[in-house]
Amino acid sequence: MKYLKKTDPEIARLIKLEEKRQEETLMMIPSENYASEAVMEALGTRLTNKYSEGYSNARYYQGNKIIDQVETLCIERAKKLFNVPYVNVQPYSGSPANTAVFFALLEPGDKITGLSLPSGGHLTHGVPKVTFSGKYFNSVQYDVAKNGWIDYDQLEKFVLKEKPKLIVAGTTHYPRKLDFKRFAKIAEKVNAFLMADISHVVGMVIAGVYPDPVPHAHVVTTTTHKTLRGPRGAIILVTNKGLRRDPDMGKKINSAIIPGLQGGPHNNVTAALAVAFKEASKKSFTHYNEQIVKNAKVLANDLVKKGYDLQSGGTDTHVMVIDLRKQKILGNTAAEALEEAGIVLNRNKVPFDTNPPFYPSGIRMGTPGLTSRGMKEKEMKLIASWIDEVLKGISITKKGLNLDISKERKRSIREQIVYSTKVLKKINQEVKKLCKRFPVRRAY
Ligand SMILES: Cc1ncc(COP(=O)(O)O)c(C=O)c1O
Numbered sequence: 170m171k172y173l174k175k176t177d178p179e180i181a182r183l184i185k186l187e188e189k190r191q192e193e194t195l196m197m198i199p200s201e202n203y204a205s206e207a208v209m210e211a212l213g214t215r216l217t218n219k220y221s222e223g224y225s226n227a228r229y230y231q232g233n234k235i236i237d238q239v240e241t242l243c244i245e246r247a248k249k250l251f252n253v254p255y256v257n258v259q260p261y262s263g264s265p266a267n268t269a270v271f272f273a274l275l276e277p278g279d280k281i282t283g284l285s286l287p288s289g290g291h292l293t294h295g296v297p298k299v300t301f302s303g304k305y306f307n308s309v310q311y312d313v314a315k316n317g318w319i320d321y322d323q324l325e326k327f328v329l330k331e332k333p334k335l336i337v338a339g340t341t342h343y344p345r346k347l348d349f350k351r352f353a354k355i356a357e358k359v360n361a362f363l364m365a366d367i368s369h370v371v372g373m374v375i376a377g378v379y380p381d382p383v384p385h386a387h388v389v390t391t392t393t394h395k396t397l398r399g400p401r402g403a404i405i406l407v408t409n410k411g412l413r414r415d416p417d418m419g420k421k422i423n424s425a426i427i428p429g430l431q432g433g434p435h436n437n438v439t440a441a442l443a444v445a446f447k448e449a450s451k452k453s454f455t456h457y458n459e460q461i462v463k464n465a466k467v468l469a470n471d472l473v474k475k476g477y478d479l480q481s482g483g484t485d486t487h488v489m490v491i492d493l494r495k496q497k498i499l500g501n502t503a504a505e506a507l508e509e510a511g512i513v514l515n516r517n518k519v520p521f522d523t524n525p526p527f528y529p530s531g532i533r534m535g536t537p538g539l540t541s542r543g544m545k546e547k548e549m550k551l552i553a554s555w556i557d558e559v560l561k562g563i564s565i566t567k568k569g570l571n572l573d574i575s576k577e578r579k580r581s582i583r584e585q586i587v588y589s590t591k592v593l594k595k596i597n598q599e600v601k602k603l604c605k606r607f608p609v610r611r612a613y
Contacts, residue, residue, distance in 0.1 A: 193604050195552060197514040199488040199535025200341065200369060202398045203542070204441075205448060206611040211441035212400050220433045224423060236436050243443035247404055250375060250446050253383055255407035255419035258442055259426050259434040263368050263392035266403035267293040267337075268301060270388050273418070273425035274362050275334055277305050282333040284319070285310040286526070287518040289343030289480070289490075291366065309333065313343070313520050317481035321351045325358070332359045338382065339366025339390075342517055342533045344469075344484035346380055353385035362414075365389045368403070370486060372396030372537070375449050376458030379486065387411035387418065396458065396487060396537050398613065399445025402438045448613050457540060457613070461487045464536040467546045471553035477560075480520060480531075488535040492519040498563050500529040507532075509593040510559050511600030512552070542607040551603070555596045562592045 174181040191203075204212075216239065222229040225237040225244075240258065247256040260266035271281070281302065283294025288311075292300045295308030302308060309331045314320040328336065338352040349365060356363040365382035371391040373379035382389050389406040393399040405426075411418045448454060462485070469483045472491065480490040493503055500516035507514060516526075517533035524530050534556075539548065 192609055193601050194508075194511045194513050195600055195604065196538035197512060197534040197536070197552075199533060199537060200392075200395050202395060202537050203609050204394070204398055204400060204445070205613045207448070208398070208400055208441045208444050211444050212437050214437055214440065216436040216440050219436050221436055222427060222433045236439075239436060239440050239443065240434070243439050243446065246443055246446035246450070247406070250450055251383060251389070251406050253389070253406040253408050254412060255422075257405040257419075257422050257426055258402075258439055259431065260390075260403040260405060261431060261435065262401060263291075263366075263390065263403045264293050265426075265430055266390045266392075266405050267291075267364075267366060269422060269425040269430050270364055270390060270405060271302065271306060271335070272429050273421040274364075274388070275306065278307055279335070280307040280309060280331065280333040281335045281337065282309050282311055282328065282331060283337035284340060284343065285312050287522045288313040288319075288520050289340040290337070291339065291341045291368070294337040294339060294366065313481075315521075317520055318345060319343070319347070321348060321355070325355045328355050328359055328361070333361050335362040335364060337364050337366060338386065339364070339368065341369060342480070342488055342490050344479070344481055344486055344489050346485050347382075349380050349382040349385040362387050366391070368392040369395055369488065372398065372449065372454070372458045373462065373486065376455040378458055378462055383408050384410070387414055388422070393442055393445060396461065397445055397449060398537075398541065399449075400438045400441035402435070402442055404442070451613075453613060460545065461536050461540045463546060464540050464544065464549050465489060467549040468534075468536060468553050471550055472556065475553065475557045477557075487537050488533065490517055490519055490531050490533045492531045493560070494519070494530050496560060496563075498560065499524070500531045501527065502563060503532050503560055506559050506563050506593060507556065509590075510555065510596040511604075512556060512559070512596075539607075541610060541613075542604075543610070544607050548603065548607070555599070558592055558596060 170181050219236055220230045221233050221236045225241050243258045244256045281295050284290030286296050293302050295302045297303035297308055311324050311327050336356045338347050353363055363386045365386040367374055368391050370379045374381055388411050392403045394401045405422050407419045465484045465487050469479055469489045478492040478495055504516045514532055514534040516529050517531045518529040519531035522530045
């Protein structure tokens with residue numbers, strides 16, 4: 170940061186502080202990860218200077234001969250990695266990628282269906298009223314069953330009744346594997362498009378430890394900064410099945426991105442993405458994703474043994490959600506307390522949660538970040554015991570109080586967790602020691 174320190178010491182200082190925070194805390198947010206130094210080097214290059222509206226060999230600006238090669242290489246690597254005939258690497262992030270697919274395949278007002286937010290879907294999967302996908306399309310959402318699992322017979326009945334034009338199979342906190350084959354069968358019954366959003370699980374799909382949606386879906390979207398460990402961004406894949414349904418599907422996706430939704434691609438991101446695809450094609454990436462699942466299973470089993478209610482009773486993936494209603498703690502209180510102890514995760518709705526998203530009944534956590542640092546089963550057990558200790562500290566002292574949201578809003582977070590400060594400080598010291606043993610890696 171030679172130049173940054175001189176030009177803007179304030180920002181340089183904040184960047185250093187954030188790097189220190191990342192180094193000294195246990196990052197358990199399942200949608201985050203640590204990009205490699207090679208990915209970050211590509212991000213910080215002069216490719217950021219170039220405008221390249223359009224696609225390779227068809228740009229609206231001159232001077233794109235090199236950028237064309239970067240984008241083409243990135244696309245070719247993605248096509249090989251996912252075994253698909255068509256890829257768009259320009260979406261700025263996951264939300265515009267999903268929006269572009271809707272623009273490409275639907276008309277405003279068409280019916281769509283996706284998993285509801287409390288059940289584990291994403292905002293862009295049609296959450297009504299507050300999102301683009303729920304306002305401009307006629308969105309009807311499906312839920313998990315009472316046991317926290319998707320009931321495919323129930324889903325089929327729902328789809329036959331509602332006849333959506335597009336079905337989203339994708340999740341942000343559903344801890345079990347999706348049955349894309351069954352999704353496809355259901356979609357075929359009403360001639361709906363099937364869009365798989367594998368943002369969270371993409372690394373595991375590449376590694377073969379999670380079902381591959383490519384043979385079953387028409388379109389697949391994914392962010393690139395989660396289990397893929399690339400730069401912030403997203404890609405859209407059109408499958409052979411998609412092209413059989415509509416040979417122009419790829420062209421339609423391209424037009425939905427530009428001019429439909431975006432301007433120039435972020436070329437530095439495209440280059441970093443190409444690097445991430447290369448890293449993801451290594452054997453070590455397969456082992457990494459296998460370990461993510463092993464770690465998550467150990468963590469989930471230990472939490473269940475300690476008496477916590479997990480959505481669906483556990484996990485088959487990287488993610489788990491603890492329903493804290495039994496402990497009478499709100500998700501925000503738990504997340505804030507854990508942060509004080511150096512364990513960083515997020516508040517989360519649980520299925521059929523009646524609380525608002527900012528004061529939900531659960532917390533969500535995952536193992537991709539810890540696994541990137543090299544942690545294994547032994548460390549998961551230790552972390553499960555720390556989580557338990559922190560949560561017990563809150564529930565004993567605040568029993569009953571935290572469920573009242575109106576009171577919750579008036580209270581400062583510090584006030585709520587002040588009682589367990591001693592425990593939090595002690596655990597925080599232990600967390601720091603563990604983090605030192607497993608530094609954030611610079612290369613994969
Ligand atoms: C399944 C899924 N789709 C889409 C997105 C949106 O991605 P972004 O935050 O990059 O817009 C997310 C983000 O967490 C996600 O989990």
